Amino acid sequence: MPEIKVIETVKEMQSWSRAEKTAGRGVGCVPTMGYLHEGHLSLIRECGRHAQSVVMTLFVNPAQFAPHEDLARYPRDFEGDCKKASAAGAHAVFYPSVAEMYPQGYQTYVTVEEVSKDMEGEFRPAHFRGVATVVLKLFNAVRPEFAVFGEKDYQQFKVIERMVKDLDLGIEIAGLPTIREPDGLAMSSRNVYLSPEQRKQALSISRSLFEAREAAQKGEREVASLIKAAVKHLVEAGLSIDYLEVRDAETLEKIERIERPARMLIAARVGPVRLIDNLELVF
């Protein structure tokens, strides 16, 4: 297995990236919070198909967690992550400290207004401000030509896509389909929080999504009907729903009928564990 280069400062990251470009290698970036699963690895592999030099960033970003959220206990495995990233084809890991990213006196934040407004934005008010800010900073450190994100965090993907366009960053952004366990559960670093019983209940999320997709494929156009069926399924499984929406797949605007590409998006809690998932509704 090749050695992976670990970079801990912004300055070193910027000069490493500059050297790669000078050597004629395009730089790609895969931002992560670590504790890698197959979903992350699929992003690293895809990045390697677009860029000769692949940087995975690993930073658990305090700015996107609210005080009551799981920042302190967010799962971590730096050694394991380096091995997995390297095996998947990453050449460097950008692994800055919190003090490196947010030194004393730090006070600059990026907001992407419309697309951040509801769903995750409603239930986690400063979340996307933290995400947009850290991704801009990671991009300014890595200076990639290409970056790839998982569609599991679909609203986040749309926030970043919009920011990159609005700020003229000149970075090509790709979204990759969610990687799932054999039974359909979306892979997530947070699945480690689930008890065996909760793990079974959590399956109702992906099942609701696949049922909605099937209903849409069979001709159901009414968003209200699709939502009603999915809510019933989740409630019967004992989940507590934060939101369950069908939205325009591009703008995330509310829609009443499925007449263009749409997406069902769910956030629900199984006991104390909050999970999100989403699926394209094909028609």
Add this chain to the structure above:
Amino acid sequence: MPEIKVIETVKEMQSWSRAEKTAGRGVGCVPTMGYLHEGHLSLIRECGRHAQSVVMTLFVNPAQFAPHEDLARYPRDFEGDCKKASAAGAHAVFYPSVAEMYPQGYQTYVTVEEVSKDMEGEFRPAHFRGVATVVLKLFNAVRPEFAVFGEKDYQQFKVIERMVKDLDLGIEIAGLPTIREPDGLAMSSRNVYLSPEQRKQALSISRSLFEAREAAQKGEREVASLIKAAVKHLVEAGLSIDYLEVRDAETLEKIERIERPARMLIAARVGPVRLIDNLELVF
């Protein structure tokens, strides 16, 4: 007089800048809203001492004007500005349209929190959000290694300096002293709004600043006394004061005594014309 290159799109600006760098020329940037006076020209000349390729940006940025402000009547003279910029040593003018900078669906904004909070931030609530956003976008178009701003907009200079540091833009930022008319009035594109009578009243602003500096040089340390004298001067001249503050010159935090570099900052209205000015208080 050399021809000046006029560039109207972000894409063309980015590739022009890339070509300059490839040719071994460092790129410097002077952001302006046009209607150039000697203050702007001093910035262009200074930029030419630090960078081989000098880009002046000329964009009257709607995002930094409130609805009741002077966006529509802000003075403009594109032809004259190009001639003056060229004569001062600029090689290119980046002159984008509003639709080029803020296309349909635009929704991303940058805020620099602490340093934007009061003074101009209090009287012009979304102003610095608009400034930080447009300067980041201009930098992402021009991609300079060096940029220069006038200290006449001192709080703005501090907002930009902080943003560049926080977002790891890797751009060296310089602030240049305010250029004044022979009688002391700070040069400003908005001085054109002043009637001859208002022009005389407006002089009380710079006079208050110079008196405060002299008092500080002679040993006055109490901020309250310095402010009291300046307020008296402005009120006697018939000005209406938005704010008159003495602040830490670096952080812009409130101070009670002058024990480190400090700055007096004034915003006041002469009839309908709002003017700002500031001066370092040497001690």
